[in-house]
Amino acid sequence: MAATTGLAVANIYYNQPMLGLIETSMPGALTALVPTVTQLGYALGLFLLVPLGDRVERRGLIVLQFLLLSVALVLAAVAPTPALLLGASLVLGALATVAQQIVPFAAHLAPAERSGAVIGKVMAGLLCGILLSRTLAGFVAEHAGWRAMFWLGVPLALIAAAILRAMLPTSRAKGDHHGEGPRYAQLLASLWHLWRRHRALRLATLTQGLLFAAFSAFWSILALRLAQVGQGAGVAGLFGVIGAVGILAAPMAGHVADRRGPHATIVVGVALMVVAWIIAMTFSGVVGLALACVVLDLAVQSALISHQHIVYALDQGARARLNTLFMGGMFLLGAAGSALAALAWHGAAWTGVSVLGLALGVGAGLVNWLARRPQEA
Structure with a gap:
C-alpha cells in the first residue's frame, strides 16, 4: 500500500523539475x-x-481511479498547447487523490494500537513518491523529453491498479450493502458539519496547510533557482533523493505519536520548518539548498503524521471525509504557497521566496500555539 500510494501521488509532482523544459x-x-x-x-x-471512500466498496474505487489516472497521463503526454496541458493537469491532479483513498483504508485495516505506525509507513511511501518523482522526472525529461515522463506514468498506474486489485481485501463502507448509508450529496453536505464540529480538525488543517505551503514554495521554485546557478532538470531531480532522507521521519513520528501523543512531534516539525528556511535564505547555493531540503522535508513529514493521528481519531466512521477536509485544506494552502512563491520569485527572486517560506513557518507555529491553548467555555 505504501508503494502504490507513492506511485499515485508522484503524478502531481512530475511537472515540477520539468517546468523549465516545458x-x-x-x-x-x-x-x-x-x-x-x-x-x-x-x-x-x-x-x-x-x-x-465512506460510501462505496473501497478496493474497486481505488482500482478504478488508477485506471482513469492512466488515461489522464496519456492526455498530458499528447497535449499540444499550454491550455490543453493545464486541462489535463487538472484532471490528473484530481485522479491522483487515489493516494488519499489508500491512507484511510490502511488506518481502517490496522489495529487501533498500531494506527500511528501504520499511517507512518504508508505516508513514508507517499512522501517517497513526492520526492523521488522529481528525481525520476528530472532524469527522464533531461534524456528523453518531458512528454516521455507522462508516458512512463501510464504503465506505472496500470501496474498499481493490478497489484491492488490482487492484494487488497474488499471493504464496504458502512451502510453500503443495501444503500442505507448517506448518498453522495449527503456525504458532501456532511463535510461542513464535520468541519464545524471538530476544532482539532480545523487547527490541524491550518497548521499543516501552512507548513505544506512553505514546502510547496520551496519545491515549485527550486528548479528556477538552480537554473540561475547553471544547474538543469537532472540536478533538480536529484534533490528528490536528497530530500528523501526526511522520509525516515515517517515511521519514527508514527511510533512517537502512538506512545507519547502527537503534539511534541508537531512542535519539532514547526521548529524545523523555520530552521530550514533560515538555511535556505542564508546559504542559497547548491549545498545550502540541499541541506535546507533535508530539514524541510523532515519538518513537514514529522508534523503530517502527527496531525493525521489526531484527525483519524476524531470519528472512525468518517475517516475518508475527515481525510478529505484535512488533506483538501492542506493542498489548497499548498497550491496557494506555490502561487505566492511564483509572485515572490518574479518580484524579489530567491530572497522573496525565502521570506515567504519563513513567514509561513512562523504562521504555522502561531496556529499550533493556539491549538494547544485550552478552549474557552
Missing part, C-alpha cells in the same frame, strides 16, 4: 501555472472523490 517547448505565461493547476486539481479531487 516552458521551452511551450512558451507563455500559462505554462508556469502547470504545478499550481495540478495541485488545485488534487484539492478538487479530495473534496469530490475522496468522500466516496
Whole structure:
C-alpha cells in the first residue's frame, strides 16, 4: 500500500523539475501555472472523490481511479498547447487523490494500537513518491523529453491498479450493502458539519496547510533557482533523493505519536520548518539548498503524521471525509504557497521566496500555539 500510494501521488509532482523544459517547448505565461493547476486539481479531487471512500466498496474505487489516472497521463503526454496541458493537469491532479483513498483504508485495516505506525509507513511511501518523482522526472525529461515522463506514468498506474486489485481485501463502507448509508450529496453536505464540529480538525488543517505551503514554495521554485546557478532538470531531480532522507521521519513520528501523543512531534516539525528556511535564505547555493531540503522535508513529514493521528481519531466512521477536509485544506494552502512563491520569485527572486517560506513557518507555529491553548467555555 505504501508503494502504490507513492506511485499515485508522484503524478502531481512530475511537472515540477520539468517546468523549465516545458516552458521551452511551450512558451507563455500559462505554462508556469502547470504545478499550481495540478495541485488545485488534487484539492478538487479530495473534496469530490475522496468522500466516496465512506460510501462505496473501497478496493474497486481505488482500482478504478488508477485506471482513469492512466488515461489522464496519456492526455498530458499528447497535449499540444499550454491550455490543453493545464486541462489535463487538472484532471490528473484530481485522479491522483487515489493516494488519499489508500491512507484511510490502511488506518481502517490496522489495529487501533498500531494506527500511528501504520499511517507512518504508508505516508513514508507517499512522501517517497513526492520526492523521488522529481528525481525520476528530472532524469527522464533531461534524456528523453518531458512528454516521455507522462508516458512512463501510464504503465506505472496500470501496474498499481493490478497489484491492488490482487492484494487488497474488499471493504464496504458502512451502510453500503443495501444503500442505507448517506448518498453522495449527503456525504458532501456532511463535510461542513464535520468541519464545524471538530476544532482539532480545523487547527490541524491550518497548521499543516501552512507548513505544506512553505514546502510547496520551496519545491515549485527550486528548479528556477538552480537554473540561475547553471544547474538543469537532472540536478533538480536529484534533490528528490536528497530530500528523501526526511522520509525516515515517517515511521519514527508514527511510533512517537502512538506512545507519547502527537503534539511534541508537531512542535519539532514547526521548529524545523523555520530552521530550514533560515538555511535556505542564508546559504542559497547548491549545498545550502540541499541541506535546507533535508530539514524541510523532515519538518513537514514529522508534523503530517502527527496531525493525521489526531484527525483519524476524531470519528472512525468518517475517516475518508475527515481525510478529505484535512488533506483538501492542506493542498489548497499548498497550491496557494506555490502561487505566492511564483509572485515572490518574479518580484524579489530567491530572497522573496525565502521570506515567504519563513513567514509561513512562523504562521504555522502561531496556529499550533493556539491549538494547544485550552478552549474557552
